Amino acid sequence: MHDNHIHSKFSADSHMEAEEACKRAVEIGLSGLVFTDHVDYDFPDFDESFLIDYNEYFSFFHELKARWKSKLDILIGVEMGYQPQVIDEIENTLNSYSFDFVINSVHIIEHKDPYTGDYFIGKTQEQAYERYLQEILCSVNAYDNYDVIGHIGYAARYGNYKDKPIRYKDYSDIIDEILKAVIEKGKGIELNTSGLRGDLGCTIPGYDVFKRYFELGGEIITIGSDSHYTEHLGHSFNEALEYMANIGFKQVAHFEKRKPVFEKI
Template identity: 85%
Template sequence: MHDNHIHSKFSTDSHMDAEEACKKAVETGLKGLVFTDHVDYDFPDFDESFLIDYNEYFSFFSKLKDKWASKLEVLIGVEMGFQPHVVDKINNIVNQFDFDFVINSVHIIEHKDPYNGTFFVGKTQQQAYERYLQEILCSVNAYDNYDIIGHIGYVARYGNFQDKPLRYKDYSDIIDEILKAVIEKGKGIELNTSGLRSDLGCTIPGYDVVKRYFELGGEVITVGSDSHFAEHLGHSFCEAFEHLKSIGFKHVVHFEKRKPVFEKI
């Protein structure tokens, strides 16, 4: 299968060499890699390092794609960090370049970063998670120039709470709103395995949310490791595919030229 969510050195928080990633992917038995490096406009303490030179980006990955064509499918994606006031900038870039795949992710809420804890100050766990989900719902409806919603439940990785996971039963109303809006718009969600490498101990979103997505009629689902290191490529994919099959999914998806390609599990 494809690993649909990985970060190379083009992302400021990653040191993964793209060439090394390709070597590791072939060794691991992956069919393809989708490089989805970060772009977060107006990040807290923003500087130009949070942006990408897309001419350089496409030149680099086009050459890599050609080099590995006989062994591995290399696809060019991007992970766009949503904030309501940067939608025009996101659309401008996505319209200019021929990405295979665009992830719409919420990393920053109220111009505060869950990663460093500032977002959680003055909020209970319930308040923090609900506010985060509200921002995801906003992102789903704010524009259409994306393919899937990234890592629903990302916020749970960083809260200093004893019981971290964001569970469907605790936020069912707003999660249903999100999933129904995703399905109505013809978009998808991802199953992100990075949480299994952390003290969160579950995928993002959890299988309970994925099950509800399936029950509501959702069919478009990608699987990604969110790797920033080559050794994490394809992490826990066998487990993820087994869970998806047990839920009822018969296919997973990757995108080529912004079109979904369904692969039988």
Template identity: 75%
Template sequence: MFDNHIHSKFSTDSKMDAEEACKRAVEIGLTGVVFTDHVDYDYPDFDESFLINFDKYFEVFSALKASWKEKLVVLTGVEMGFQPQVLEHINRVLLKYPFDFVINSVHIIDHMDPYTGAFFRGRTQQQSYERYLEEILVSVGAYDNYDVIGHIGYAARYGNFEDKPLRYADYSDLLDQILKAVIARGKGIEINTSGLRSDLKQPIPGYDVFKRYFELGGEIITVGSDAHFAEHLGHSFKEAVAHLKDIGFKYVAHFEKRKPVFEKLVI
């Protein structure tokens, strides 16, 4: 198994040392890790904290890859935060640097981050989640230079609602549009296990969304912990894999040089 979504100190919201992450990955028996640090252009109250010096980024991870090559596959990715007005910046970086893997994530909607709570003000839960999903749908078709859509349901982590999860049955029309568009473009989605260590008590998105993805013919799934601390690497992977197998999936994937490498699901 690969952990396809982890954050080092290059992400402003993470303090995880990359060497420490590699040590932890070997301890828990992972085959590889993909560092996918955050980039969010035009972040609200922008102070350049969500930007990366990619020359330094590739220098660090190239050295790490070489030093761990006998024990662990180390790959270099990025979690690229989508907003329509920053596409030029996104494409410039993705065309310049040799990433193994690109996650297309929506963190900012209407120039507000659900993390701060501002996005939810004046909106009901349904309005909030619908607007969030609408922006994901825009991102799926806005450009083609990504591999998977990240954590569909991110907004649900932060709303101050009694019953937080974003469920397929409640937003089936929008989710179907997203999943069909992902499949038609040859992209994938991730199962992000961070939700299983939160009060959501389910991965992001939930297993009901993966069931529908399977029914629609979706095949590309990456598994990621979204770890910002070493102890969260590989979190709940066994549970996630068991559910994916129960749904009917035979493989998960990781990406090398932007090409999917499929691994048979085992528990």
């Protein structure tokens, strides 16, 4: 198994040393790590710390890859934060560098951040979740230069609600639109295990969404821990794989040079 979504010190919100991540990955039996550090153009209260020098980035990870090649597969990815006004910047970066893997993620909606709580002000839970899902649908259709849609349900981690998860039954129409568009475009979705580490209590998205994805004919799934700390690498992967197998999925994937490589469950 590869952990397909992790953050090193190149992400402004992470302090994880890449070398330590590699040591931990080998200890727990992972076969590969995909470093997907954040790029969020025009982030609220934006400053230069949100950007990455990609010449330095690729140089660093190529050296890391060479050092670990006999023990661990190191792949170079990016988690690209979608906002409609930054599509040109996104495309320019993705067309300028040879990433193995691109996650298309929505972190900011209406230039407001769920993490700080600003996004939820003046909205009911239903309004907040519906608008968030609409933005994911926009991101799916806005461009094609990505491989999977990241953590569908991310915003639910930060709402001050008693019952947090975004459930398929409550938003089935728009979730169906998202999943059908993903499948039609030949893209995939991410199973993000970070929700199992907090009070959300489920993967992101939940298994009910993956059940529907399977029913609609979806095939491409990557599994990622969204780790910012070494102790979270590979978190709950066995549980996630068991659920995917129970739904009916036969394989999961990682990406190399933007092409899916399938691994039997």
